[in-house]
Amino acid sequence: KKWKQLSRLQRSVILFLFAFLAVCGVISYTSMGEPWKSLTNKSLDDQRTEPEIPGLKLANPAVLPAPQKADANLGDDPELSPQKPPKPPHVRRGPSNLHIKAPRRDVRLKTRQDTSRVVEELVQADKEEKTEKSIISWRGAVIEPDQNTEPPSSKIKESEKPSSVEAEDQKEPVPINERQTAVIEAFRHAWKGYKDFAWGHDELKPLSKSYSEWFGLGLTLIDALDTMWILGLKEEFEEARKWVANSLVFDKNVDVNLFESTIRILGGLLSTYHLSGDSLFLEKAKDIGNRLMPAFKTPSKIPYSDVNIGRGTAHPPRWTSDSTVAEVTSIQLEFRELSRLTGDEKFQKAVDEVMKHVHTLSGKNDGLVPMFINTNSGQFTHLGVYTLGARADSYYEYLLKQWIQGGKKENELLEDYMRAIEGVKKHLLQTSQPKKLTFVGELAHGHFSAKMDHLVCFLPGTLALGAHNGLTADHMKLAEALIQTCYQMYAQVETGLSPEIVHFNLHAQKGHKDVEIKPADRHNLLRPETVESLFYMYRFTGDKKYQDWGWEILQNFNKYTRVPTGGYTSINNVQNPSNPEPRDKMESFFLGETLKYMFLLFSDDIDLINLDKYVFNTEAHPLPIWVPA
Numbered sequence: 001k002k003w004k005q006l007s008r009l010q011r012s013v014i015l016f017l018f019a020f021l022a023v024c025g026v027i028s029y030t031s032m033g034e035p036w037k038s039l040t041n042k043s044l045d046d047q048r049t050e051p052e053i054p055g056l057k058l059a060n061p062a063v064l065p066a067p068q069k070a071d072a073n074l075g076d077d078p079e080l081s082p083q084k085p086p087k088p089p090h091v092r093r094g095p096s097n098l099h100i101k102a103p104r105r106d107v108r109l110k111t112r113q114d115t116s117r118v119v120e121e122l123v124q125a126d127k128e129e130k131t132e133k134s135i136i137s138w139r140g141a142v143i144e145p146d147q148n149t150e151p152p153s154s155k156i157k158e159s160e161k162p163s164s165v166e167a168e169d170q171k172e173p174v175p176i177n178e179r180q181t182a183v184i185e186a187f188r189h190a191w192k193g194y195k196d197f198a199w200g201h202d203e204l205k206p207l208s209k210s211y212s213e214w215f216g217l218g219l220t221l222i223d224a225l226d227t228m229w230i231l232g233l234k235e236e237f238e239e240a241r242k243w244v245a246n247s248l249v250f251d252k253n254v255d256v257n258l259f260e261s262t263i264r265i266l267g268g269l270l271s272t273y274h275l276s277g278d279s280l281f282l283e284k285a286k287d288i289g290n291r292l293m294p295a296f297k298t299p300s301k302i303p304y305s306d307v308n309i310g311r312g313t314a315h316p317p318r319w320t321s322d323s324t325v326a327e328v329t330s331i332q333l334e335f336r337e338l339s340r341l342t343g344d345e346k347f348q349k350a351v352d353e354v355m356k357h358v359h360t361l362s363g364k365n366d367g368l369v370p371m372f373i374n375t376n377s378g379q380f381t382h383l384g385v386y387t388l389g390a391r392a393d394s395y396y397e398y399l400l401k402q403w404i405q406g407g408k409k410e411n412e413l414l415e416d417y418m419r420a421i422e423g424v425k426k427h428l429l430q431t432s433q434p435k436k437l438t439f440v441g442e443l444a445h446g447h448f449s450a451k452m453d454h455l456v457c458f459l460p461g462t463l464a465l466g467a468h469n470g471l472t473a474d475h476m477k478l479a480e481a482l483i484q485t486c487y488q489m490y491a492q493v494e495t496g497l498s499p500e501i502v503h504f505n506l507h508a509q510k511g512h513k514d515v516e517i518k519p520a521d522r523h524n525l526l527r528p529e530t531v532e533s534l535f536y537m538y539r540f541t542g543d544k545k546y547q548d549w550g551w552e553i554l555q556n557f558n559k560y561t562r563v564p565t566g567g568y569t570s571i572n573n574v575q576n577p578s579n580p581e582p583r584d585k586m587e588s589f590f591l592g593e594t595l596k597y598m599f600l601l602f603s604d605d606i607d608l609i610n611l612d613k614y615v616f617n618t619e620a621h622p623l624p625i626w627v628p629a
Contacts, residue, residue, distance in 0.1 A: 193567025206567030223592030300378030367419030389453030461533035528593035
């Protein structure tokens with residue numbers, strides 16, 4: 001009735017306004033273009049591929065910005081800050097070209113021709129704004145906001161360059177704090193010793209100012225590449241890159257250990273490629289990956305432990321035809337990623353066959369595996385002995401991490417992991433006296449031993465990572481109990497540094513601590529496992545005590561293992577503060593793992609190696625989590 005009461009002129013004006021608003025709607029939709037389509041399509045794909053485990057947070061690999069040039073004097077470098085991928089655009093808010101624009105006030109619409117002209121102006125203005133806001137990200141690296149990780153069958157084109165992101169959607173880098181600065185100083189001191197006395201060699205001997213060789217492939221340098229990138233040490237990184245480009249040659253008549261060369265060399269090169277985007281590191285990774293493949297030419301497909309990377313031959317150790325279970329099941333992250341990057345499925349096929357074979361084997365005890373496996377028969381050997389320490393530890397770690405890496409779709413891996421943790425609870429968990437510390441012991445032919453390797457301190461971090469990815473909350477509770485135990489393995493020792501192995505007291509004795517140390521076990525190798533777990537615990541809980549515990553450990557490393565002329569050294573006696581008996585060796589993992597995890601632990605920036613985008617290999621080299629195609 002009201003419509004009929006209006007004059008013809010009034011009704012015409014109203015109809016014109018509705019038409020104008022409809023045209024504006026078409027303009028804003030068409031100006032969205034492909035970004036809108038990709039966002040809506042991606043959302044539908046994500047819904048279709050959502051895994052059964054709750055809490056999935058799939059991620060894209062990110063190329064981190066180039067590290068800042070490091071001054072010789074750290075104190076004169078006020079802008080030194082950690083490297084991190086910029087924050088991807090929030091879909092909820094959307095990039096600026098998704099915002100509806102109000103019509104310009106100076107435009108008067110009188111005819112269809114005027115409306116058409118305005119449409120063209122708005123579309124052009126939108127394009128111009130997008131061009132103006134497309135920038136090169138901080139420190140010169142160009143970042144693509146949505147690089148979907150491709151499956152192994154899709155080969156990545158090395159010539160592709162990531163595109164830019166908009167300035168308003170980038171997160172400013174978080175300035176480093178005092179504790180991170182101390183880690184940078186420690187790294188530079190260690191690097192000084194390596195550069196001065198061991199450049200291009202495997203490991204530094206800081207006391208004798210010399211070096212030792214294991215494979216003759218610059219292990220320390222390769223292990224430290226991504227640490228330098230994350231710490232922002234551009235000058236040191238560029239020096240190391242030149243050595244990789246000009247001096248790293250794998251065509252050598254030398255035997256290398258399959259496991260160690262995979263996690264340190266292949267893992268280090270792949271990680272550095274992802275962080276820097278420099279194809280040099282991918283080419284080197286392809287080379288070493290191909291040279292390691294002869295290890296899988298065995299009757300059982302369980303790989304030999306040693307490979308001659310020059311001759312293309314492989315063999316078991318001289319004294320046995322066995323390989324250790326941890327070594328053959330802790331190379332999967334790296335070879336799978338190499339297949340994804342190269343499009344060559346042989347790498348992933350070889351390591352996946354190992355996991356499928358181990359999945360079917362008898363000889364497990366509620367998911368716990370023996371320490372050895374025969375390369376001829378493919379069967380477990382030395383049955384009845386179960387540990388989460390040396391020779392078995394990273395098997396459990398890689399069950400979870402492969403599941404995460406592959407997008408949480410490989411259920412056999414998850415089943416084996418969950419069953420194994422239940423086996424740990426059932427057979428290996430005990431409580432010490434007097435502080436009632438929860439610890440992980442060992443089982444030998446039905447007899448429990450209260451022995452715990454420092455290596456087992458990877459477990460709290462792994463449990464926390466699983467809980468973060470949707471597994472049972474009980475895993476986080478166990479992680480909290482075990483990280484307290486690992487900290488006490490430092491705190492109850494005279495130097496504040498953990499020995500390689502401890503034994504726990506199961507019964508209260510006057511004058512005795514929870515931790516007992518045997519003379520043969522009291523050495524410290526600068527290992528990373530406790531600091532690694534502290535990093536995960538702080539990242540997921542925000543509890544500052546984990547940072548404080550890590551700070552204590554760093555201070556004690558500086559107090560008892562630092563060599564004045566450069567470098568840090570392993571020590572033989574953590575119980576003697578006046579003479580810890582230095583061993584004259586700096587393991588490559590001190591730079592590759594321990595100091596890296598220290599730096600990340602002290603950071604409050606969750607995007608500094610975001611754990612929803614990256615998964616660390618067992619040598620602390622971050623690799624991207626795959627996004628379903």
